[in-house]
Amino acid sequence: MFKLLFKYTKDGWKSAMLGPILVILEVIFDLGIPYAMALIIDEGINNRGGDINYIVKLGLIMVGLAIVAGIFGALSGISVSVASCRFTRNIRSAMLEKIQEYDFKNIEKFPVSSVVVRMTSDMRMLRMAYTSIIRTMIRAIVMLILTAIMIFRLNSALANVFAVAIPILGTGLIIIMMKARPRFRILMSKFDAMNAGLKENIEGIRVVKNFVRAEYEEDKFEKVSKDVLKSQRYAENVIILNQPLFELVMYACMIAVAWYGGNFIIAGSLTTGQFMSYLSYLRQILFSLLGISISLTQIVNARASVDRANELLDEKPSIDDSLADKNLLVKDGSIEFNDVSFKYFDEAKKDTLTNINLKIQSGETIGILGPTGAGKSTLVQLIPRLYDIKQGQIKVGGRDIKDYSLYNLREGVSMVLQKNLLFSGTIKENLLWGNPYANDEEIIEACKKAQAHDFIMSFPDGYNTVLDQGGNNVSGGQKQRLCIARALLKKPKILILDDSTSACDTNTDKKIQEALKNKLDSMTSIIIAQRVSSVKDCDHIIIMNDGRIDDIGTHDELLNRNEVYKDLYETQLQGVQNG
Ligand SMILES: Nc1ncnc2c1ncn2[C@@H]1O[C@H](COP(=O)(O)OP(=O)(O)O)[C@@H](O)[C@H]1O
Ligand SMILES: [Mg+2]
Structure with missing residues (x-):
């Protein structure tokens, strides 16, 4: 994924770098809030005996911190969206460009529906993962590190609770991810199959109707969509283990902190204010971990999509003309x-x-x-x-x-x-595929040879008649004659x-x-x-x-x-x- 990221960020480096920086700033301001909270309780209430001025001052600082954090958050959201859209757009164009290089053999390997899924759904997955890496993952990691520092500074004995909890949670998450990845690959290939069926049915809807095969087609679709459902469940079943694992660890930590914290307060080695901010740091740590696990889920999904994108991008055309003489022209028709x-x-x-x-x-x-x-x-x-x-x-x-x-x-x-x-567009546009520089005379001459001129002129718009996608609004024979004219125009x-x-x-x-x-x-x-x-x-x-x-x-x-x-x-x- 990172290989792809480096290669296709191209013109998006500015917004790509801006996103994480803004996120880090947001976290720093966020973290000031519990710190101010501890000061209000310990200094304002306990030490100064309820100094209202001091409390209001710190309260305003807290509001200010929240506003600044919010602004940085919004800005980072925007820059990440911009960067992720640019990034996937670049990959998409690269895919299309690559497909143009394909020879018939390559094309047969990737059915249209699969290419479409790779360029749309897979790219959406990738974009979501990208957003999540920066918005959720980086945020969570920075948060984790900073809160860990704060916690150790407050009370290192209490911090031991995390020293136990985090490795347990981490190992659990890694196992879940490893199990999920192959399952998501299966899921995407089932999607491909479903789309292939769908495309065939919709493209061939006239034939389906003609042969009264609607019911059969419905059954067939039912089957593949059930298949998708099944593999979706199969994949999600692993991923949903995240939540219980996370909650288990979170509540265990809460209980441990309450227990030890209570004892420390009684023994006098911890103040109430410290304990309060400790609890909110605890929440922040655990939510960061939850964020990391959610974001890992998306990365796993996206890994499958990245693999599929790479498959398409790394396909080597089997016909190679790189050694050919670029100036050699076909001199006659033998x-x-x-x-x-x-x-x-x-x-x-x-x-x-x-x-x-x-x-x-x-x-x-x-x-x-x-x-x-x-x-x-x-x-x-x-x-x-x-x-x-x-x-x-x-x-x-x-x-x-x-x-x-x-x-x-x-x-x-x-x-x-x-x-x-034929492609959607006017008849003339279609004919110009043969030779973009052909003038009207040449077009008419080719059409006359292909016996297309007369029927074209019988249309009210003549050569400017608009063809549907695939040329479905002319008869089979007319379509053939247009194709011949198009080929003739190439001379x-x-x-x-x-x-x-x-x-x-x-x-x-x-x-x-x-x-x-x-x-x-x-x-x-x-x-x-x-x-x-x-x-x-x-x-x-x-x-x-x-x-x-x-x-x-x-x-x-x-x-x-x-x-x-x-x-x-x-x-x-x-x-x-x-x-
Ligand atoms: N793209 C392809 N991939 C694999 N086999 C093919 C492909 N196209 C044609 N064939 C096979 O090659 C044989 C010759 O096909 P083709 O040249 O289309 O015959 P014709 O044009 O004389 O009807 C057939 O047995 C067909 O199944
Ligand atoms: Mg044939």
Whole structure:
């Protein structure tokens, strides 16, 4: 936690230092009060026989001390809040920045819901612990030390009571903390699970309704929230032992002090005033200890959160481009796969792609067909290096893809993913993701190619139509066309469409393919499709099956020699004729 604290206080050092200093001042003024009290009783009442002037004077001093302590207290509260908010804000930004560096593998490791919890609830825990360390913990420790000094000065024999009590309390607290920490980690991971379920349900609410699965979903949620409840109890069960332990020690001390103190007064070695202030010091000591224990609880909670934050911050992207030549640009759209084999997990028994050899010239259009799970998406995702290969070599523009910086490689290779996404904002803003510097003409040209221009213009606000989060207010096919236009705007050397026209009607699909075949801009296009008609006119068609390339050829060649292709073509053709 302190490592994190040092690293992310950054611009907040002033308020971070101010907090503890103000707290210490507050304590010093607080402690003057019982001291003045003792003087009132011993001097004012006993020695001077009820000197009213003296008593009023000291009474006013007590009020003054209380006011000054209160002011310091309020100021420290403010500066601690400021410091803790700055601190967590810095961590949060660091997390977001880190996530941007993640590759697909890292992203798969941290589900969205878990990241959200780490950035919100966990950060709140951390902020509470931070506040508590300074406001409660430092205060309590300073208080403890100063009162201990005062007590020993008043009467060292009575002070022995604490010499016994404090180690007992301390040991108890440490044991409780050690037991609680792992339990809080479990609790946070249950929270993650609950949030994941919740997110899925709410995001998919339309599907849930459609399938009348509300009850099932409710049961499922009930189960995970019970799980959270259970682990919360499990964790809190340890923590609540604090209170009885504390009270036990407190009352034992009270009794011991009353007993010994009474005897000392009778024997004449202690004055009543001293005894009174002694009792209030005693209360202050014990409350400091309670403060320490509460604050330790929060620190334990926060430790679990800090671990989770660090997990996210320390994650190493598995794709490293630090050695790449930053000036190397993708010069043309040629692609080469040499003996590439790939699997998502090192421990997987079977390769997802086996022995892929492939040569694509710049400017060609390539179709890829194959059953789902054949590895089509995997194959194309390797080109912009969304995953790294361990075996074989992939070249783009004549150079190994590892020679390029990720930025330059991905500038050259534009990909429309199978699961695509638009962001909230206007259509135009979304399109500009492809190229922030594109002018209106270029935008319209890309949209015309992607067959998006006409439907965009049919909206009352045209290109300024506002899209919902995830683009839920346009149809699936329209969304796909917007995504294609966005990818085209990048003017990439290689354009990859992963099943990106599946929701478009055959006619629109055909027009998009024709527009892409326009050889003028010498862009290589790779089109993954379900329909033969989508790839029929491509220069080459790749047939994939079970992680291998089964066949490569033109439509006519494949029709002649490839049974699977022929069957597929004929059934789909019939479908069109009958439909
Ligand atoms: N991110 C991933 N992590 C692990 N396995 C994956 C991942 N994506 C795909 N796979 C697996 O790789 C195989 C090929 O998938 P994919 O390339 O998506 O096939 P296609 O696009 O041809 O339908 C499938 O068996 C799939 O389960
Ligand atoms: Mg796929």
